[in-house]
Amino acid sequence: MPLYPETSPYDAGFLDTGDGNRIYYEQLGSPEGKPALGVHGGPGAGAPKRPLRSWDPERYRVIRFDQRNCGRSTPHASDPAADMSLNTTQHLIDDMERLREHLGIEKWLLNGASWGSTLALAYAQQHPERVTEIILQAVTTTRRSEIDWLYRGAGRFHPEAWDRFREGVPEGERDGDLVAAYARLMENPDRKVREKAAVDWLAWEDAVTSSEPHTPAGMYSDQEVDAQVAFVRICAHYFSNGAWLEEGQLLRDAHRLAGIPGVLIHGRHDMGCPPQTAWELAKAWPGARLHISEDSGHIGSESMVQVAWNAIEEFKNRR
Numbered sequence: 001m002p003l004y005p006e007t008s009p010y011d012a013g014f015l016d017t018g019d020g021n022r023i024y025y026e027q028l029g030s031p032e033g034k035p036a037l038g039v040h041g042g043p044g045a046g047a048p049k050r051p052l053r054s055w056d057p058e059r060y061r062v063i064r065f066d067q068r069n070c071g072r073s074t075p076h077a078s079d080p081a082a083d084m085s086l087n088t089t090q091h092l093i094d095d096m097e098r099l100r101e102h103l104g105i106e107k108w109l110l111n112g113a114s115w116g117s118t119l120a121l122a123y124a125q126q127h128p129e130r131v132t133e134i135i136l137q138a139v140t141t142t143r144r145s146e147i148d149w150l151y152r153g154a155g156r157f158h159p160e161a162w163d164r165f166r167e168g169v170p171e172g173e174r175d176g177d178l179v180a181a182y183a184r185l186m187e188n189p190d191r192k193v194r195e196k197a198a199v200d201w202l203a204w205e206d207a208v209t210s211s212e213p214h215t216p217a218g219m220y221s222d223q224e225v226d227a228q229v230a231f232v233r234i235c236a237h238y239f240s241n242g243a244w245l246e247e248g249q250l251l252r253d254a255h256r257l258a259g260i261p262g263v264l265i266h267g268r269h270d271m272g273c274p275p276q277t278a279w280e281l282a283k284a285w286p287g288a289r290l291h292i293s294e295d296s297g298h299i300g301s302e303s304m305v306q307v308a309w310n311a312i313e314e315f316k317n318r319r
Helices: 089-102 115-126 144-151 159-166 178-185 191-209 225-239 276-284 302-316
Strands: 011-016 022-029 034-039 060-065 108-113 131-137 262-267 288-293
Touching (some): 022 089, 034 089, 034 115, 060 089, 089 115, 108 115, 115 131, 144 178, 159 191, 178 225, 191 225, 262 276, 262 302, 276 288, 288 302
Parallel strands (some): 034 108, 108 131, 131 262
Antiparallel strands (some): 011 022, 022 060
């Protein structure tokens, strides 16, 4: 797979949302190229900071942004004063639409992974007329059933790690909703309580991916403390609220994507997001193509990167 020369941003700035939030964004490639928006995962992971290599810098105008309260966007969720009531799926959809208008873009390709696939789908179903194509990896729709699998069901494969995750919340809450219990811990005024909860949560995330192919050790916990606290605070906030989506909403409304070409790329061994959701979405979305990578987990592999690169190359020539 040939990679393009490293491309750094030619433009960067902050988008004022009008409610106290400022969204960091940057543009890479050609100002005259086909617009493509990167939708990062997490929620709360922040946009990648590495140079662009997979997108033809002469044919694409790639936009990356940090979703509310993470990465370089402000206020940062590591600050307890950051108002999380202003961070919901609808807020993020509105931010994406506001960013599109701010940059003078009529339509754009969406590229999302993990949580980013949920957000890309939610945006596209509200604004299908603004989307040219969609490329999704590690597909999830953030149904409550999917959240329950990740933070409870997967414990069948890692019982010792799940016990430690469970013991991270107060004793009286260990038989209830663990995600909601962690969300409460992440709002505790004591910084040490928030930091410990973040460490315990990320240790569980690492355990879930530990048996997957091509996954480096400490994939989630290997970040500085403020980023850990922000990531877990935002994740727990979203997942304890079911991402403010009706159960099954994104599958139910997949028909709204008719006419939008889609490529779904998923690892067979994805422990956090089993392939069932990607399969269901492919059946419900007219025009979607599903690629199951037999050597991949949630984090991906060279084979998944190759399929994504093929889709990027295919779509750059599509009007």
